[in-house]
Amino acid sequence: MEPLRRPPERPDRLGVITHGSLSQGVEMKLEASESIEEVVAGTFVVIQGEKYDFFSMITDVRIDAANENILLHPPSAENNLLRQILRGSGTYATVTLKPMLMMRNDGLQELAEVQPVKTVPSHFAAVYRATAEDVTRIFGHEANEGGNRYFQVGEPLGMPGIPVCMDLDRLVERSNAVFGKTGTGKTFLTRLLLCGTIKTGKAVNLVFDMHSEYGYSARKEDGTFVKGLRELFPTRVVVFSLDPEGTRKRTQRTPDCDVYLYADQIEPEDILPLQETLNLNETAAESSFLLQRKFGRNWLLQLLQTPETELNDLAEAVGAHPASLGALRRKLSPFERYSFFKTEPSTGKRDVLEDLLEALRSQKSVVFEFGRYDDLRVYMLVAQVITRRVRAAYEEMTTTYLQTQNEADRPPQLVITIEEAHKFLMPGIARETPFGKIAREMRKYFVSLLVVDQRPSAIDEEVLSQIGTRIIAQLNDDKDIAAALVGTRDAGALRQVLASLDSKQQALILGHAVPMPIVVKTRTYDDAFYAALRSSDLPGQDFDSLDRNMKQWFY
Template sequence: MSEKGNKEIEIELENLEKPVQIGKIGEVCYADTGPPDSVITLKIQHRPDSLRLGQPLVIETDNLIYYTLINRLYFSTRNSIAERFANSPFIDLLPPSQIEGVRGKEFYGLADLSCLRILPKKSLEEIEFQELIRGFDTIPPIFSNGREVTKEEIDLIYKTSEYSDSIGTLRGFEHEVPIDFAQLVKKPYGLFGRTGIGKSILNKIICLFILKHQISQLILFDMQGEYGLVSRADKTKGLAWYYREKIQIYRLGELDKKRTTTDGAEQFFIYKDSITSGDIIASTQTLNEPSINVLMYIEGYIKNNPEEFKDLFDAIDKIDAGEHNQINSFSLGALRNRIIRFKRYDFLKERGESKREDSLENIFIRLLEGKSIVVDFGKYGTNTHLYMFIANMITRRLYNMYSQKEDDTKLPPLIVVVEEAHKFLKSGVIQHTIFGRIAREMRKFQLTLAFVDQRPSQIDEEVYSQIANTFVMHMIDDKDIKRVVKTFPDSKKWRGIISGLQKKQCLIRGDAVAVPTIIDVFDYKNEKELKEKLGIGKPLAETLKALEKADLTKLEEN
C-alpha cells in the first residue's frame, strides 16, 4: 500500500469514536494478581480529575464483577509530545476529541485499582456465602469495562447482621456502609488520625452505636471533657446527652453544683491505702531499677506490718533507711522526689474511719448495674502524669477482676477506651502498664481495649498487631502512615489514600466491615438525624408497629 494510503488509514482510525456508555469510566489495559503487587490498570475515557483516590469502581466481565478501589491516578510515562506542546501556541492544533479529557490517541489518564472482591453475576438471593469472600485470584480480560458501582452491588458486598449500623456513607455516594458492632467489640480496635481532624467526634459516634446495641459497656478516660453531657472543648453533645440512664460520670476536682444537677456527675476520689507500687511505677515511668526495688520492698514490708504505716505514701515518707539493710538511701531519696506531685492531688484521701466506698469501688458497683463510665479529668485535663496514673490504676483492677473470675457471668463485656494510647503502649513503658496484657490476653474474658491516638508509630509493635479493626482518618507523618498500613495487603498502595483523606472522612478496615472502605462520616451536629439512627424518641406509631410484629408470647411467659 502507498504511503498516502497508510496516512489515510491512520487518520480514519484516529477519528473513530466509540459510543460513550453511561457510567463507563474506561477499559482495562493491564492486570496482575501479583506477587509482589496486585493491580488492575484502567485507561480512563473521561477527565481524570473527575475521579479520586479511594473511590470504588467495578470492572465488569461476562460473568464476574471485580469490586475495586482507586489507589493511584496518573498519566502514562513522560510524554515528549505533551512536553513540546505545553505552553505553546500550537496546543489547539492537537486532534480534538468528543470525549472530554482525551486529546487524541497520545493523551490519556490511567487509574490503578486494588481489587477487594470478585463476585459472580448473580442476585442477592442466588449468591452463596463462599462466593462473597472470593479474593483477587484471576484477572479480567483486556478491554473489560470499568464503571461506577451500583446500589445492588454495594448490597452484595456489604452484608448486614442484627448488630449492623452505619456511621457514614460510601465516599462519593449516598449508600450507607454497615459495620457489624458485635464483631467490633470482640477484639481491640484503633482509631487513628492527626491532631484536630475529628477523632473524638468519630469515637463518640462509634461509642453511641455500641451503647445502642447493648453489646458492651464502656469506660472512657476523658482528658478534655468531651464524652459526658456536653463537650467543654467544642460544645458538641456527649454520650450522656443521648443515653443519660446508661452513663455515670466521675469528675476530678471540686464539683459545680449546678452542673452536677444536670449531668449527675459524682466527685472522683481515691483512698490512699488502695494505691499499689504498680500504680506509682506506671505513672512516673522514670523510676530507675534501684528505686523500683526500694518501692517493692516497702510495699512488701507494710503488708507484713499493716499497723506501722497508714498507706504506701506514708511508708515512703517515714521509713528509715538506716533500719532496713535492703533500702539504699539514695534510691529512697529519688523515690521520694518522684512522689512529691501526688501530695498536690486533692482527690487522694485518707480512709480513716470512713466506711464509704471510694470511686474505684463505686465504679465496679456501677459496672455491675449496667452503667458505662466516663472519668472526666476536669481541671487536671492537661496533666498527662495524672491521666496515666488513674487510667492504669482503674484498668489494672479491672484486669484482676476479669481474669480471676473467669466463670462469673455477672461481669459485663467491657471496652476500655484509651486516648493518647501511645503514652501507655510505647516500648520501654508498656512493661510497667497493664494495657499490653489486656490487648494480648483478655479477649476471652470479654475485656478489651479501644485505642484513640495520633501517633500509632509509637505503639509497641506486638500490641498493635492485636488490633483487629482500624478507623483511619487523615495523617501526615510518614512513620504513622507506615505503621497503620503495615497490616494491609499491598500496603504501599494505601499510603496515598490515607494522606489524601479529607476532614470527616475515614478508612475502615477489619472483620467488622466487609472490605476496606472509605466513608464520609455522618454530621455529628445533626442531632435529629443522629437520634433517628440511634432509635431515640421514635414516634408512637413506629413503636406500635414494631409491637405488632413482635412475638408477644415470650413476653407472656416471662
Template sequence: MNDQPNLRQFVDQISSFSEEETPSAPAAKPAQKLSPIGRVVEIAGSGSQVRLDGAALTATQANPDASVAMSGQVGSQVKMIVGANWLIANVRTMREGDEGEIVAQIDFLGEGTKDSSGRISNFRRGVTRYPIPGSEVHPVSTEDLRAVFAASDEPHIEIGTVYPTEDIRGALYVDPMLSKHFAILGSTGTGKSTSVALILHRISQLSPEGHIVMIDPHGEYSAAFKGCGEIFNADNLQLPYWLMNFEEHCEVLLTTDGAERQRDADILAKCLLAARMKGKAAETLGKVTVDSPIPYLLADLNTILVNEMGKLDRAGDTLPYQRLKTKLDELKSDPRYTFMFSGMLVSDSMGSFIAKLFRLPSHGKPISIVDVSGVPSEVTSVVVSVLARMVFDYAIWSRTEAQRPLLLVCEEAHRYVPKDENANGQAVRKILERIAKEGRKYGVSLGLITQRPSDLAEGVLSQCGTIISMRLNNDRDQACVRAAMPEGARGFLDAIPALRNRECIVCGEGVAIPIRVRFDDLEPEKRPASSDPSFARLWCETGDEAGIIQRTIKRWRGHGR
C-alpha cells in the same frame, strides 16, 4: 361453526386486555449498560496492573452517577467479570502510559455473583478466582456499591455515608470491631473527638446495657455523655490507694533512680506486705502477696516503716526509710491527692467501685467517662494504670461467671503507650500492651485514640483489627498507618492527607471492605467540648475581665496541679 372464529377473537381480546390492564410485579430493571474503560495486563496475588483508556475515563466523568464518574480514579473501585462473578478492585496508583492509556495498580477487595440483570449480589470479601490478562475492566455504579456495602444481619452501627455516594450507609460491625480492638487516628482539628463521640453514642444506643470505660485526659467528653453515661473526676472518683499493685506503689512512692531505687523498692515491698497482712481481709485469705488488692491503713504502713528504721544501727542505713516516710506524708497531706489517698478510703469498697465504674448493671447508662484532667500530673499515668488493670484483672478472675465483656477506650493513647521504652509510666504501658495482646481471650476490648500514631509503641497499633483513620498531616504518622493497614487497603492511604474534616478511611475487621466515609452530623448536646475557639470573634468581645480573672485565680489556687 361460524361462531368459533368470533369466540376465539373474543378470548384473545380478553387475554390481551388482562395483560394490559391487570397490575403485575415490575420486572427487574436491567443494570445500567456501561462500556469497558480498560483491560487487565498483569496479575499478582493481592492486586494487578490494568491499562485504562484515557478517552473512556474522560467520557465517564460526565455520567450522572457519581460512582461511575469517579471510576478509575485513585481510591475508587472498578470491576471485572471472572466466570459468573464480578470481581471488585480498588485503584491504588495511576501513571501515564503509551498512546493515551493510563497504567493503574489495583488491589482486589472481594467478589459477588453476577445476577441475571448484570448486577452484583452476595458480595463477600476475598478472591477465589482471578481474572486473566486481557479481561475487560468496567466502571462501578452506585447500584453496585449498594450491593457491596449493604450491611448484613450482624449487629452493626451506621456512622455515615460512603464516599462518593449520597445515600449508601457506612456500617461498622460491632462484634468483629470490638473483639479484635480498634484505633481511631487523626490530626488535631479533623473532627476526631466528635467522631469518637458519634461512634460511642451509636454503640451505646445499640447496647444500652453495655460496659464501656473511657479515659478522658482533657475533660472533653463529660458534656457529650451526660444523658447516657456516668461522669467520674477527681471530685467523685474515690479510687482507693490500696488497689494499686506493687509496681504502681513504686511509681508513686519512690523518688530515686538506679541502685538506690532498687534498694528502696525492696524495703517498700517488705513493709507493704506487712501492712496488707494486718488488714482484716487478709485473715480470710490463704495467701497474700504484695500485689493483692487488700485494704490496709496508711498509718500501719507508716508505723511499720518507723519500726523497721528503729532496728537499724547506723544513721546512713535509715535514708531509704526516711525517703519513703517523707513521700507518704506528702501524699497524705496534699489535698490534690485526696481522691486517692484519703483516710476515708480504707474500707473494703472494691465491689461497689467495680460496680459503678464498669456499669454492672448499666441501668441504660453503659459508659463511664473518667475525666483525669483534674488529677495531678505526677500520678495520672498510675491512675490510668490502675483503671486499665482493674478492667483486665476483673475479666480474668470472672471467667467462671456469666461473661460481661468490657470496652476500654483510651484517648491520647500515645501518652500511655509511648514508643520510648524508658519513658515514665511503665506500669500503664505494660498493662495496655498486655490488653492489646491478650484482651480478646478474656472479653476485653481496647479502643486507642491518638493524633500521633508514630509515637505509639511499636506493635500496639498492629494489634488493632480495625483502623479508622482521619486526616493525618505528618509523614511519619502516615507511614505508621500504612504499615498497620492490611495490603488490600493500601490504595486508600493516598487519600488520607486529602480527607476533609469528619471524613475517614475505615479498614479491617469492622467493615466488609475498606471504605471512605463521611461521618454523620452529631446533635449539639452529644458533642464533646473540643471545638476550636474563633479568635476573630472572641477577640471582639469585652467586659467583666476583672471578674473573669478573679474567678479563674480562685479555681486555680483551689485545684492547682
C-alpha cells in the same frame, strides 16, 4: 430459589482494565469522557469481569501519553481542538486499582458470596462506580439483622447519602484503634463508635475522658456545642468525676458519682508506666516493690508519711537505695495536694471503684471525667489503678461463667477507651501495664481496648498487631503512617490513600469489622444523628427526670 442472573450493564462506566497482577493490583485506562480531576484516591469501584465482580479501591492516578513527541510539543492553551483530539488516544489517564473482594456474577447462586480476591479480571473488563446496592451488599445496612448489628459510620467518597456500616459484632470482639493527627476529629470518630455500641447494646464502655469531651455537652472548634453520651443515652450512661465541682460548674449538672482514690488502692505496677512522665529511673521505680514487700498495701502511705529526715532509716529497713527512695517520694508527694487523693486508710470507706464495677455489671457505660485534673500524671495513674481492678474483676467473672456455663453469669462485653494511648503502650512497658495485657490477652475475658492516639509509631508493635479494626484519619509522619498499617494486607497501596485524605471528616477504615478497606466521609455528629439515636433510649421522658432516676442508682 431463583438462580442469580448476571447483572445488567451498570451505569457510570469509568474505563477498562489494561494491565495488572494479583500482588500489585490492576490498571485501568480512564474513559476519555471522564475527567481525571474527578477520580479520587480511596474511591470504591467495581470491576465487572466475565465471571466475577471485583470490589476495588482506587489507590493511584497518573497521566500518560502514547507518544513522547506529544509531550515535547504540547498543544498551546488556545488550541482546544487539538487538545480534544489527543485526549483519550494520544494522551490518556491510567488509574491503579486494588481489588479487595470478589463475587460470582455468572448465575451460580451457591457461589454468589463475597470472598477474598484470588485472581484478576481479564483484559478490557469494564470498571464502574459502585452503586448503593454494591455498598449494602458488602458493608451491610442498619436495617439488616434486626437493626442491632450494623452501624453507619459514614458514606463512600463521591457517594453522598449512601451509608457505610461497620459490623459491631465483629468490632467488639477485638481491640480497635482511632488514629489521626491533632485536629482531624478523632474525638468525633470515637463518639460515633461509642454511640454504636451503646445504641445496639453490643458492649458496655469505660471511657477515660481526659479532657471532659464525652460525658456531657462539649464545645467544637467552631464554637458550637454537641451532646455528650450521658445526654444521648440518659438511662445507659453514667458519669464518674474526679472533679465533681468542676463538672457541676461546667455543665450545671451533678455527676452520678464523685470519685476518690486512696493511697492504699495503688500498687507498684501502677507506677511503672509513669517512669518517663515522672522522670523516674528504674531503681526508683523498683523501690516501690521493696516497700510493698515490707508494708503490703500500705506501702505508699508509709512512704508519703515518713519525714524526710527518716528516709535513710526507711531505705535501710526495706533494702532500697536512699536516693532512689527519696526521688520516688518527691515524685509522688504532689498527689497529696489533689482533693480526690486520700492518704487515710480506705478500710470502712465507700469503694468508688466497686461502684464503677457494679455499673458495668449492670450494663451501664461509664464516662470517667478528669475535669481540672487533666495532668498526664493523674490521667495515667488513675487509669492504671482502675483498669487493673477492672481486669481482675473480669477475669474472676469469666472464671465463674466458665464453671457454671450459665448465660446469666456471662460478663457483659466491655470496651475500654483510652486517649494518649502510646503513654501506656510504648515498647518496654506495654507488657507490664493492664492495657498492654488487655490488648494481648483479654479477648477471652470479654474485654477489649479502643485506642485513641495521634502517635501510633510510639505504640509497641506487638500491641499494634493485635488491633482488629483501625479508623485512620490524616497522618503526616511517615513513621506514624507505617505504624498505623502494621500487620495489614496491601499496606503499600493503602499508604498512598492515607496520604491523600482531607484533614477533616475523612478516614480510612480497615480490619475485622469491615469486609474491605474503604475511605469514608464520616457521619456528621448533629441533630439528625441525635434523632436517629433517640429511639434507642427510653422515649417520652425528659432528660431531667431520667437523670434523677439514674442518680437514685448511686445515692
